[in-house]
Amino acid sequence: MSEFDAIVVGGGPAGASAAIKLAQNNMNVLLVERGDPPGSKNVSGGVLWGTGLGELSDDWEKTAPLERYLESKSVAFLTEKSKINIDFSTKNFEEQKTGYTVLRAKLDPWLVKKAREAGAMVVTGVTVDRLSKKDGKVVGVIQDGDEITADAVILAEGANPRVAIDSGLREPLKDHDVAIGVKEVIKLPEKTINERFNLRGKAGYACEYVLGFLKDGVEAGGFLYTNKDSISIGAVISMKHLRQSNQVYSFDIMEEFASHPFIAPLLEEGRVDEYSAHLVQEGGLSSIPKLYGDGYMIAGDAAGFSFSNGLVLQGMNYAISSGISAAEALVEAKQKSDFSSASLSRYQQKLEESYVMKDMRTFKGIENVTWSKMIHKTFPSMLENVMMGLFKEEGKPKKHMMQLVLDSMSSSKIKSKDMLLQGYRMLRRM
């Protein structure tokens, strides 16, 4: 007899969601989170996309720590001196509950509290060392030399899944699979934020940036999201490029971004309230490991369920959904008293039926487009040239926009054929 029906390793969105669902189905579940309080080790931008919390709690819209609902979403290219911005504001977002800004220091404790209230046993401040295996089956976890047994273990340990890797359940991370995210939370009065971003009430703004001003071939994206009375700002930097040019540091890039002439004024008079750094899963479909086996399932970032196309960065939503799917699969397995790989394959099935695996397949290879010289270097400077050409009055005859684009392409040494091809690829993968 196992001591628990299930042990969940990690109390982020994936693990906490799994624990809530399991406990709601009267499973005897242990949730272990190394952070104390929960969330203290975690980083998101973060916009929580969709209504996944609604599957965990009926009163989520009232009680979950949602900072603002999304009303405006921008994408911007930054060069050294310019910003080219595409802005989309819509009342549809609020009506359709499209997304909410959240702070993990509040969201994670709320989720873990929900798990506790549903009846899960929660232990925080303890790190699981490894899995306990018997005859090739996962039968529990080992911590400080003690074995705690369970019918199944759900690994939801995030982007750096040591337990899964050490147990041979997934490959070690490669530079290609991850980026480094650096983030600051800047405190500002609610009123100031509303004025600076043209917002009212609980409406919020989110923007993703291509940091086209970086030197040494480094590629990085930026983000800026409004919370109730703070701004989340951060940079996501490709690991490959950081490694290649060992003169460049992630925190310097963050500094450069925050002091850009069109970013700094937005942060003025703010006080840094949080400073953090974390790995971001970027590997896409090709980095997803086998998701289940005898006595275990892997969910959330640990399974590689995260996606970014330069317009959005998503992961918490997949974490919640995959956590719930793992829990549901386990509830079914419990009814059959069968925790074998074959039985837990229901988890994969559920993911395939849900948007999680569909998205992963749809956006297969997106990481090769988002991390490209074209997007990060060529495109921003081309856009800048075209814009300058359109508006600058030189007392000379002006050119058609098309001519400006062509000129700009030839000065960037790009053939129109390549440009079209890249554009086509981009559109296909996005």
Add this chain to the structure above:
Amino acid sequence: MVLDIIVMIKQVPDAEEIFIDPVKFTLNRSQARGVINPADENALEAALMIKDKTPAKITVITMGPPAAESALLECMGRGADRGILITDRAFAAADTYATSLTLAAAVKKIGRFDLILAGESTTDSGTGHVGPGVAEFMQADQVTYSTSVKIEGDTIIAERELEHGIEVVQTPMPALVTMLINANIPRRSSLRRRIDAMRKGIETMDHESLGLPPEWVGIKGSPTIVGSLKIPEEKKRLNKTITLEEIPEMVKELIENKAIVLGDDEDA
């Protein structure tokens, strides 16, 4: 023989998360979560180090609100055998006298003890009164400002860190020892013990079960009257960058202004 050790802990707001209201001069603890008073972690670790070598039963007690339960579970996760929460609305706003009296009553109720360990002082009120207060009520020998304790026969040997050196004190049990912050490195709690602690649960005591009349505890039993509170003014610091050549002149100036005092006595 199994030693009976009692460790007294207090849950305090995490110092990193406390802000002083610049207008009202009050402490804003609303964002601060409760943590075990740092020196009390060292007191518990001292008890666990004894238990590593000698058979012992460790009981951790705290007087505080129901939320202090998490601090007791954490202590049990590290190796304490029993946790007791002394909680009652009647205990609210106790000063150090009433706190010591209540804790001493709890110790009596627990029954026998060989050793009581406490922190030297807390990070929130920091009077350092409570350990010695309990020792007096219990009429036990006390050793304060300790950095280590070990057991030798029916006695304890404790090292006290004083300004001019280390004092080694040997005294018979039962005794009470207060431990300095950073006296040792507290161990982490283990999953197995945390699970067991939650299953076992913690015990609670209130003024009735302790046999204390309400007028002896809490605000009613507290003779302390707080006159007023002040925040010390921040000293203005002179931030000045100087060149190598300017150093002798600067030192001379500092000596003249008595910012540097010359003397033979190292401790002056």
